[in-house]
Amino acid sequence: MVLLSASLLMLAGCGSTPPGAINDMCAVFDQRSGFFSDWYSEARRAEKRYGIPVHVMMATIRVxxxxxxxxxxARKKFLGIVPGKRxxxxxxxxxxxxxxxxxxxxETGRGMARRTDFGDSIDFVGWYYSKTVQKYGVPPDDAFTLYLSYRYxxxxxxxxxxxxDSGAMKSAARTANFADTYAFQLAKCR
Known part of the structure; x- marks a missing residue:
């Protein structure tokens, strides 16, 4: 029984370790499909709930x-060595x-949601982007503009x-590029 409990704790803790090959959408979903979690199902559920495409939400989390x-x-350093506030x-x-x-x-009634849980996090991104679509009329597949609303x-x-902010523009372009790549990959892997 102790061995089973220890094994379950180790497996549960693996969920926050980033998957390998994070630039390959099929590999990300394949690595996070199993008994404890199915990222693909969670991403599709958020897409259905909010109308934001999976590849846009996943690109945001990737960036x-x-x-x-x-x-x-990262924490700011005091005197170059002492960790300070984030x-x-x-x-x-x-x-x-x-x-x-x-x-x-x-607003969603998900009082127990955690930012360290992928399903909760992708639901959050979908929720956030759906509100941006409603408030500002941004198309739900416009990863570039949606990301700017997210960042600012x-x-x-x-x-x-x-x-x-050139940094924000670069990150938004990066997000849009990942979204395009992920959309292409997703069409071929599922």
Whole structure:
């Protein structure tokens, strides 16, 4: 019994380790399909619920966390060596901020949702993007513009704060490129 419990704990802990070959959508889903989790089913469920294509949500998680459920922004260093505060509360697969994550949990009734759970995180991305589509009329498959709303939040996005941020534009282009690649791969693997 002790051996079984230890094995289950080890397997449960593997979920936050990023899958290998994260640039290959088929490989990501194949590596995360099993008894404890099925990322493909969770991604499709979010797509049906919110109308945001799987490849767009997966590209966002790829850029935000590299599919690492424990991802956090790097700490700033004090005097170059002493770890200080993190620049934001972003955490988990979706890199959702505390306030936005709390809003998601309230509005969806998913009070037990965790940012370290892939299913909860992809549902969050779908929820966030569906609200962007409703508020700003962004097409649900426009990964570039949706990502800018995600990175800047709805207020910063509506103000156009991203226009002068070359880093944001590069990340949005990267997200759009991954979305295109993932869409092509997804059509061939499932």
């Amino acid at each position: 935000e966390s590299g599919f690492d459920g424990d991802a956090r922004p 620049p934001s509360s972003a955490y988990g697969y979706s890199q959702a901020l505390n306030g936005t994550w709390d809003q998601y949990r309230r 939040g709805w207020t910063g996005f509506s103000r156009g704060n991203w226009r002068s």
